Amino acid sequence: MPTTLPDTEFDAAIIGAGVIGCAIARRLTLEGWRVAILEKARDVLDGASKSNSAILHTGFDAPVGSLEQKCVVAGYAEYRAIHQRLNLPLIESGALVIAWNAEQESALPALMDQARANGVDVTPLTATQTRTLEPALGPGVAAAFRVPQESLIDPWSAPHAYLLQAVENGATLLRDCAVTGGHFDNGWYLETTRGPLRARVTINAAGLYGDHIDQMLTDATTFQIKPRKGQFIVYDKPASALATHILLPVPTAVTKGVVVCRTAYGNLLVGPTAEEQDDRENATLIPETLDALRMRGEQILPGLASQDITAIYAGLRPATQFKDYQISRDAARNYICVGGIRSTGLSSALGTAHYVHDLCAAMVAATPLPDPTWPQMPNITEGPPRSCDQPDNGGIVCHCELVTRAEIAAALASPIAPQTLAGLKRMTRVTMGRCQGNYCNGDVAAMMAAR
Amino acid sequence: MTLPTHVDVVIVGSGPAGLAAAIRLKALGVGTVAVLERDPRPGGVPQFCAHSPYGLREFRRLMSGPAYARRLVAQALAAGVTIHPSATVTALHPGPRLTLTTPGGPAELTATRVLLATGVREASRVARQIGGTKPGGILTTGALQRLAALGQPLPFRNPVIVGTELVAFSAILSCRSAGVTPRAMLTETSGTTARWPTGIFPRLLGIPVHHQTTVTAIHGRDQVTSVTLNSGSDLPADGVILTGQFRPDAALIRTSHLDWDARTGGPVTDQTGRCTDPAYFAAGNLLHPVETAGWCWAEGGQIGSAIAASMTETAPATIPIHLSGEALAYVTPQSIAPGLPATLQLRVNRRVRGQITVNGKTHSIDTRPQRRILVPIPALPDDAPDLTITLRERA
Numbered sequence: 009m010p011t012t013l014p015d016t017e018f019d020a021a022i023i024g025a026g027v028i029g030c031a032i033a034r035r036l037t038l039e040g041w042r043v044a045i046l047e048k049a050r051d052v053l054d055g056a057s058k059s060n061s062a063i064l065h066t067g068f069d070a071p072v073g074s075l076e077q078k079c080v081v082a083g084y085a086e087y088r089a090i091h092q093r094l095n096l097p098l099i100e101s102g103a104l105v106i107a108w109n110a111e112q113e114s115a116l117p118a119l120m121d122q123a124r125a126n127g128v129d130v131t132p133l134t135a136t137q138t139r140t141l142e143p144a145l146g147p148g149v150a151a152a153f154r155v156p157q158e159s160l161i162d163p164w165s166a167p168h169a170y171l172l173q174a175v176e177n178g179a180t181l182l183r184d185c186a187v188t189g190g191h192f193d194n195g196w197y198l199e200t201t202r203g204p205l206r207a208r209v210t211i212n213a214a215g216l217y218g219d220h221i222d223q224m225l226t227d228a229t230t231f232q233i234k235p236r237k238g239q240f241i242v243y244d245k246p247a248s249a250l251a252t253h254i255l256l257p258v259p260t261a262v263t264k265g266v267v268v269c270r271t272a273y274g275n276l277l278v279g280p281t282a283e284e285q286d287d288r289e290n291a292t293l294i295p296e297t298l299d300a301l302r303m304r305g306e307q308i309l310p311g312l313a314s315q316d317i318t319a320i321y322a323g324l325r326p327a328t329q330f331k332d333y334q335i336s337r338d339a340a341r342n343y344i345c346v347g348g349i350r351s352t353g354l355s356s357a358l359g360t361a362h363y364v365h366d367l368c369a370a371m372v373a374a375t376p377l378p379d380p381t382w383p384q385m386p387n388i389t390e391g392p393p394r395s396c397d398q399p400d401n402g403g404i405v406c407h408c409e410l411v412t413r414a415e416i417a418a419a420l421a422s423p424i425a426p427q428t429l430a431g432l433k434r435m436t437r438v439t440m441g442r443c444q445g446n447y448c449n450g451d452v453a454a455m456m457a458a459r
Numbered sequence: 460m461t462l463p464t465h466v467d468v469v470i471v472g473s474g475p476a477g478l479a480a481a482i483r484l485k486a487l488g489v490g491t492v493a494v495l496e497r498d499p500r501p502g503g504v505p506q507f508c509a510h511s512p513y514g515l516r517e518f519r520r521l522m523s524g525p526a527y528a529r530r531l532v533a534q535a536l537a538a539g540v541t542i543h544p545s546a547t548v549t550a551l552h553p554g555p556r557l558t559l560t561t562p563g564g565p566a567e568l569t570a571t572r573v574l575l576a577t578g579v580r581e582a583s584r585v586a587r588q589i590g591g592t593k594p595g596g597i598l599t600t601g602a603l604q605r606l607a608a609l610g611q612p613l614p615f616r617n618p619v620i621v622g623t624e625l626v627a628f629s630a631i632l633s634c635r636s637a638g639v640t641p642r643a644m645l646t647e648t649s650g651t652t653a654r655w656p657t658g659i660f661p662r663l664l665g666i667p668v669h670h671q672t673t674v675t676a677i678h679g680r681d682q683v684t685s686v687t688l689n690s691g692s693d694l695p696a697d698g699v700i701l702t703g704q705f706r707p708d709a710a711l712i713r714t715s716h717l718d719w720d721a722r723t724g725g726p727v728t729d730q731t732g733r734c735t736d737p738a739y740f741a742a743g744n745l746l747h748p749v750e751t752a753g754w755c756w757a758e759g760g761q762i763g764s765a766i767a768a769s770m771t772e773t774a775p776a777t778i779p780i781h782l783s784g785e786a787l788a789y790v791t792p793q794s795i796a797p798g799l800p801a802t803l804q805l806r807v808n809r810r811v812r813g814q815i816t817v818n819g820k821t822h823s824i825d826t827r828p829q830r831r832i833l834v835p836i837p838a839l840p841d842d843a844p845d846l847t848i849t850l851r852e853r854a
Contacts, residue, residue, distance in 0.1 A: 316586070318585065
């Protein structure tokens with residue numbers, strides 16, 4: 009890793025390479041900006057973005073008129089518009105919001121009104137109609153409504169594609185690069201663990217550390233991050249036959265609740281929990297909570313009782329004391345803070361990036377790229393052809409997830425090649441299957457060491 | 460070697476069960492027998508177990524795992540079996556037809572009979588529901604032995620070993636040859652589970668054994684730093700070796716048209732290893748976690764004979780077996796083909812004393828989990844009623 013940074017002034021320094029930072033880097037690069045992305049971790053997507061429920065939300069249940077709702081709608085629309093050009097998947101599963109008792113049933117009309125006010129189609133369903141759509145549902149369904157446009161996507165290929173398109177069109181990715189200080193004096197002078205860096209505009213997309221960066225750069229912050237832990241259970245691939253739709257509960261004021269859905273990789277996901285904590289680094293797995301989650305999953309889909317669990321994981325959402333996103337502009341200091349993107353970041357990222365560009369467009373004179381390149385992401389999801397279906401794939405390395413030697417070699421040769429096993433896992437799914445890497449971690453370590 | 464498009468018998472997995480069946484099939488005059496192995500090297504699990512004892516039953520001599528695996532592979536090749544390494548079967552279809560992927564790309568293969576011998580894997584940290592963080596340095600015995608066989612450094616110096624099944628002692632031996640000193644051996648039970656070597660063995664090597672102890676949480680960010688035990692105390696360690704708690708590697712079956720048994724985690728078969736699609740058979744540890752290489756080899760040979768006999772016969776309707784008694788963990792086979800004797804293999808899920816009744820006969824048992832109970836059944840007539848195995852425990 010070179011320690012000296014470019015001695016020129018970037019148009020923008022984006023702090024944080026989570027899904028939001030990657031999407032902003034893409035947007036500003038396409039608008040003609042010279043962009044640097046500063047990531048403190050060894051690899052991108054290492055904070056809040058490393059675990060989510062992999063759903064492309066319509067924003068049907070977001071507060072009407074909220075910034076979150078606006079960004080989710082715009083993000084949803086742009087993802088649909090560009091996913092084919094980037095070879096990103098979109099599984100139009102639809103979602104069912106299911107009431108399991110009379111009290112929840114009485115909440116459905118207001119939720120449907122809210123969805124329609126947000127411009128999202130919904131269809132009410134009786135218990136019988138719900139069961140016809142999802143025969144494996146457990147007893148106790150009172151009623152439901154269907155949100156046909158809720159979809160499943162690949163939570164890692166998408167941000168990797170945004171970042172790769174930025175980098176292929178000139179953006180600079182700086183990893184192991186934590187911002188330690190900075191001041192504005194007709195341009196930003198940032199201090200980082202890799203040395204000083206200059207930029208016209210600084211954009212704080214630091215996720216779980218958004219308030220710290222805000223405080224550090226502006227001597228004030230209007231929000232505090234209150235990490236909210238979510239634990240998830242991933243079932244092995246045969247379980248994905250148990251449900252077609254995303255199965256959502258009636259949300260509460262605090263959380264969307266426990267979701268059961270297929271994943272783009274052909275597994276079945278149950279989660280997340282919502283547990284407030286102070287620790288911003290460690291999301292610990294709690295067997296008792298996971299047991300309760302598993303039991304909730306088995307109430308929703310009794311067939312899960314005989315299915316194998318492939319993985320358990322926990323992530324942290326950068327929640328704040330506010331419900332809505334905390335996006336603000338300090339025009340005098342060319343500073344944008346993108347904080348509190350608490351749980352819909354994957355869905356809203358492209359829309360949030362547009363919103364951020366609108367806020368800062370006047371700070372830099374630039375002409376949109378006339379003919380940007382569009383990287384083609386290798387498909388790592390179930391269904392469309394994968395590397396293992398192609399000639400000369402080098403053979404399977406990870407048998408659980410059918411990851412080939414050619415796929416790993418391509419990831420390690422990418423302009424955004426991962427530096428860690430965790431990064432390689434997110435890019436290829438290697439070691440993510442039912443044996444949890446116990447078969448292939450030696451081969452994978454050898455491939456990483458050999459490059 | 461180029462993959463054929465059709466063979467008489469295709470065998471998925473080149474461990475002791477798959478190779479023994481292949482050798483037997485050739486000995487009985489079956490024409491083309493192909494073995495598909497997903498690993499670049501054939502031979503299965505024994506090739507990674509660099510210690511004795513292997514081969515006593517098969518070759519009447521004491522061998523190391525790798526020498527035993529080489530010997531079986533050589534014997535199969537000499538018998539005219541073709542072995543295709545780096546060939547991963549991705550789906551099973553009626554026909555029978557297999558789809559697979561190889562370094563050269565995707566392929567399809569049809570056969571008159573298919574034998575599934577894909578073996579077992581140990582429970583990962585996930586299946587054991589261990590809480591805490593996800594640092595590096597957590598391995599199963601299988602992973603540990605693969606790393607050692609690949610000549611790679613082990614990711615710890617002083618790990619704890621979880622479990623005392625036979626394979627845990629294999630983990631100790633692998634650690635010793637890699638210069639790794641286990642800090643402790645933890646077991647849920649009050650006495651060691653394995654019959655051999657006894658609980659004295661780890662103590663002889665200076666490894667403390669903690670009984671009635673489980674790991675509830677693993678700590679560390681990049682590397683394991685400690686584990687929390689069920690007693691609430693923390694034990695410093697830089698790694699965790701998870702041993703045993705085997706499950707059949709049955710992912711192919713669960714996504715196929717073949718019936719699967721939630722109790723064993725393997726396919727539903729009759730006593731000849733025949734699956735619910737009579738063109739498919741299964742053998743070895745895929746049927747029952749977990750037996751030794753020698754047991755799997757013997758069983759593979761028997762099922763090889765059954766496949767050879769089945770090539771021209773139509774499959775008889777089978778007689779289902781039911782279990783009555785919550786301490787009965789599983790039975791294999793799960794059904795009986797009429798006209799042939801069978802040996803049922805039962806296991807219990809806790810210490811059990813009592814009587815087992817099956818087919819009008821009563822057997823006294825006094826047994827622990829992990830120990831097999833064998834119950835012979837004479838040939839049954841075509842119109843025999845369903846069999847029920849009833850366990851009555853002594854108070």
